[in-house]
Amino acid sequence: MTVQLLAGQLLLGLINGSFYALLSMGLAIIFGLMNVVNFAHGAQYMIGAFTAWFLLTNFGVPYWAALVIAPLIVAALAMIMERLLLRPLSNLDHLYGLLATYAIALIVEGLVRQRYGATGIPYDSPIKGGIHLGFMFLPWYRLWVVVFSIVTCVGTWFLIEKTRLGAYLRAANEMPQIVESFGINVPKMITLTYGFGAGLAALSGVLAAPIYQVSPSMGSNVMIVVFAIVVIGGMGSISGAIITGYLLGIVEGLTKIVYPEGANMVVFVFMAAALMWRPDGMMKSN
Amino acid sequence: MSETALKSSAATAPAMLSVENLHAWYAESKVLHGINFDVREGELLTLIGRNGAGKTTTLRAIMGILQKRTGSIRINGDELIGKRTFEIARKGIAYCPEERAIFSSLSVRENLLLPPVLKPGGLTEEEVFEIFPNLLRRASSQGTKLSGGEQQMLALARILRTGSRLLLLDEPSEGLAPVVVKEIGEMILKIKARGYTVLLVEQNLRFARKVADRHVVIENGAVADILTAEEVERAPERIQSYLGV
Numbered sequence: 336m337t338v339q340l341l342a343g344q345l346l347l348g349l350i351n352g353s354f355y356a357l358l359s360m361g362l363a364i365i366f367g368l369m370n371v372v373n374f375a376h377g378a379q380y381m382i383g384a385f386t387a388w389f390l391l392t393n394f395g396v397p398y399w400a401a402l403v404i405a406p407l408i409v410a411a412l413a414m415i416m417e418r419l420l421l422r423p424l425s426n427l428d429h430l431y432g433l434l435a436t437y438a439i440a441l442i443v444e445g446l447v448r449q450r451y452g453a454t455g456i457p458y459d460s461p462i463k464g465g466i467h468l469g470f471m472f473l474p475w476y477r478l479w480v481v482v483f484s485i486v487t488c489v490g491t492w493f494l495i496e497k498t499r500l501g502a503y504l505r506a507a508n509e510m511p512q513i514v515e516s517f518g519i520n521v522p523k524m525i526t527l528t529y530g531f532g533a534g535l536a537a538l539s540g541v542l543a544a545p546i547y548q549v550s551p552s553m554g555s556n557v558m559i560v561v562f563a564i565v566v567i568g569g570m571g572s573i574s575g576a577i578i579t580g581y582l583l584g585i586v587e588g589l590t591k592i593v594y595p596e597g598a599n600m601v602v603f604v605f606m607a608a609a610l611m612w613r614p615d616g617m618m619k620s621n
Numbered sequence: 622m623s624e625t626a627l628k629s630s631a632a633t634a635p636a637m638l639s640v641e642n643l644h645a646w647y648a649e650s651k652v653l654h655g656i657n658f659d660v661r662e663g664e665l666l667t668l669i670g671r672n673g674a675g676k677t678t679t680l681r682a683i684m685g686i687l688q689k690r691t692g693s694i695r696i697n698g699d700e701l702i703g704k705r706t707f708e709i710a711r712k713g714i715a716y717c718p719e720e721r722a723i724f725s726s727l728s729v730r731e732n733l734l735l736p737p738v739l740k741p742g743g744l745t746e747e748e749v750f751e752i753f754p755n756l757l758r759r760a761s762s763q764g765t766k767l768s769g770g771e772q773q774m775l776a777l778a779r780i781l782r783t784g785s786r787l788l789l790l791d792e793p794s795e796g797l798a799p800v801v802v803k804e805i806g807e808m809i810l811k812i813k814a815r816g817y818t819v820l821l822v823e824q825n826l827r828f829a830r831k832v833a834d835r836h837v838v839i840e841n842g843a844v845a846d847i848l849t850a851e852e853v854e855r856a857p858e859r860i861q862s863y864l865g866v
Contacts, residue, residue, distance in 0.1 A: 506727060506735055515705070516686070517715075518783065
């Protein structure tokens with residue numbers, strides 16, 4: 336094993352980990368604050384990417400504007416979905432929310448596949464060129480993804496763990512009626528939380544578009560790994576989801592060196608181990 | 622102001638909260654059958670009665686936590702039936718539940734500062750710590766690591782910051798040692814002395830007699846009797862007969 340190979344895979348792992356961290360953080364926020372296992376997260380990620388592509392090809396909206404507009408559109412759609420579909424199920428078992436969001440994911444993916452086909456659609460990178468690091472060529476865009484993901488993850492963690500708004504969200508997860516008795520509009524807060532989580536998924540989708548291409552199955556392909564990461568990090572633990580997302584992206588990259596055939600399953604080996612030895616996750620739920 | 626002076630001023634004050642013909646249901650099961658009473662401004666009124674009589678349900682219905690209710694609940698003339706819990710809170714009513722509801726994910730200080738200031742006139746953090754000095758010493762501890770008495774104090778303390786002038790307190794003496802109950806009673810009297818209006822649910826008659834201006838006896842989801850503190854002092858057997866003590 337050469338140092339170049341190791342460093343290259345570490346960096347690629349970090350790039351994949353950036354997407355895992357962003358997506359698993361969104362899932363953890365929705366689960367941690369709403370107790371909803373959001374199976375529609377992958378579809379929201381895919382719709383984010385498709386919206387960016389649609390805006391560019393139909394209206395000439397550039398990537399940088401889509402980075403703001405697409406998450407807002409997906410967040411608005413998600414808030415409607417929360418009001419119409421998830422709220423009536425909120426007093427029932429978690430399984431109902433899981434099934435409802437899974438149904439939405441399948442319907443959305445099916446509709447997009449029917450309209451645009453199953454093959455990937457290229458989306459031009461908004462930042463050209465890159466840097467030779469000696470061990471690999473690093474496109475600037477990928478560096479942007481890593482930096483943007485870290486800033487977004489840290490910012491969101493800070494918002495939820497260290498601000499008054501975050502304290503309301505955490506408290507509302509424990510005892511919503513009591514928080515409401517303090518004069519806080521908890522139903523509205525839950526709707527906004529779901530919109531925020533879905534917006535994060537769409538943001539990841541826009542970031543992913545120039546790297547992975549835009550395809551109807553891009554969400555379902557990555558979501559199973561992201562769910563495993565949320566389980567390993569601790570269901571509902573935001574810091575757990577972020578840290579595990581980056582770490583497992585790197586572990587996946589390193590596995591490609593030592594045992595390439597196992598790279599796609601290493602995350603699930605960790606999930607099985609976590610369920611056996613640390614079922615509360617690496618970092619206990621908040 | 623002395624305790625007697627406080628009681629006499631409360632006796633002549635206008636009604637702050639009026640509950641008229643209140644009926645409430647848990648799903649299909651009717652639990653309140655036409656409750657009527659007023660709480661006057663600056664008064665400390667207890668809802669007293671046996672377990673399961675409907676005292677806590679009355680508080681939950683006032684607060685809108687129990688949404689299936691009919692009749693009329695007015696605070697300073699504003700109707701609360703049909704309003705959501707957060708809208709009711711914004712009218713100036715604060716609620717301290719029986720289970721204390723301390724958030725385990727928050728420290729004592731975070732629990733204390735969690736409720737937003739809804740109206741001017743709420744206590745500052747310093748004033749709260751003046752009434753509840755124990756909490757200052759434990760400010761950075763996890764809220765649920767406090768003793769039962771300290772948790773009760775925290776639950777009381779945090780609603781004083783909101784600026785709400787009507788406090789609904791559900792059995793603050795429940796499950797506490799007699800010495801702590803005495804301490805809680807003193808704190809409630811301090812709160813009342815600051816001009817708060819208190820609607821207190823209690824089963825502990827001795828505790829209720831020490832702090833209340835009037836007692837509303839609840840039996841089988843209806844008001845069985847309304848007694849002033851003086852009437853109870855003159856003839857305690859009257860209220861004791863309802864409680865079976």
